[in-house]
Amino acid sequence: MRSRYKYIITLGVILFIFSAVLYVMNYFFFGDAHHLVRVFCEELAFMPVYVFIVAVVAERLLWRSERHEIARRTNALVGTFINEIGYDIMKILIRYDSNFASIKANIQFDDGWDLSKVNNIHKLAETYIYGAPEGKADIWELGNYLAAKKDFMLILMSNASLIEKDEFSELLLAVNHINEALTTIGDCSDISKELIDHLHEDLQKIYRCLIGVWASYLMLIQKEDPYLYKLAVEQSKRILLVTDTFINQQ
Numbered sequence: 001m002r003s004r005y006k007y008i009i010t011l012g013v014i015l016f017i018f019s020a021v022l023y024v025m026n027y028f029f030f031g032d033a034h035h036l037v038r039v040f041c042e043e044l045a046f047m048p049v050y051v052f053i054v055a056v057v058a059e060r061l062l063w064r065s066e067r068h069e070i071a072r073r074t075n076a077l078v079g080t081f082i083n084e085i086g087y088d089i090m091k092i093l094i095r096y097d098s099n100f101a102s103i104k105a106n107i108q109f110d111d112g113w114d115l116s117k118v119n120n121i122h123k124l125a126e127t128y129i130y131g132a133p134e135g136k137a138d139i140w141e142l143g144n145y146l147a148a149k150k151d152f153m154l155i156l157m158s159n160a161s162l163i164e165k166d167e168f169s170e171l172l173l174a175v176n177h178i179n180e181a182l183t184t185i186g187d188c189s190d191i192s193k194e195l196i197d198h199l200h201e202d203l204q205k206i207y208r209c210l211i212g213v214w215a216s217y218l219m220l221i222q223k224e225d226p227y228l229y230k231l232a233v234e235q236s237k238r239i240l241l242v243t244d245t246f247i248n249q250q
Contacts (some may be wrong), residue, residue, distance in 0.1 A: 075220055077159060078168050082217050082232075085149050086210060089175070090239050092145060093207050096138035098131030103211070107240060109233050113222050118215045125211040130204035136191065139199050143182035146175070153179060167216065171209035178202045 023040070094100050106124055108117075132138065146153070156172060181199065185191060218236070222229040 073159075074168065075224075077156065078213060078217050079221070081156060081168075081172075082214060084152055085145075085175075086214065087235060087239055088145060089142065089206065089210060090214070092138065092142050093130065093203065093210075094239065096131075096133050097207075098133075099129055100131065103128070104240065109237065113218050113229075113233075115219065118219050121215040122212045125208045125215075128204075128208055128211070130200065130207050132200040132203065136196050136199075138203065139182070139196065142178070142203065146179040146182070150179065167209065168213050171206065171213050174202065174206045174209055178206060 103124065106120065153176060157176060178199065181202065185195075214236070218229065218232055221232060
């Protein structure tokens, strides 16, 4: 940070000196000090307007353009995550979630997908309690799955600088955290009850974040690509709403 300010100050001094040299040369060649002073005062009077145009208007336009590009790339990453591993993680956790009926009761696709629905699902997700089984079967299954997807996770984490959505960032960090923890543990056949409970808390965080990201993703693609939205709804129905095919394992 200090070197950055030093560079700015140095550049400013150089530009001021260069400007002074040009004024001196102008006076040396034309010898009209009155004209130089008048021009200098006119330029100085225009300076606030110039600063406003450059520092506020132009910068704002550039910022909006850059923000739009980042948002576009972030949305592409979210879609890739949801379709590549998000739905599969949902399948795994739902199979073991004894409280899933409370989510099912709050999700309806028949009358479209709007902001109010997304907000309601987000509120539900914030306080949702994952109905984890007594054992570690869900931990074992998810750990094996994420181990097979480690290259994909590395690619996503390497693009973290492009991500502007805090919700999606939290989801990536939560998935990466459980993946690192299970990789460190290695053999899950002999882990304590305390560690199992802790890992289930990590799974609950993933579950909550994933529900919120999924809901926002559906609203986004409904606006941008109705055909893709229809496909996503059918996929979601198969995973989230047809719970009769899932057997909760305690």
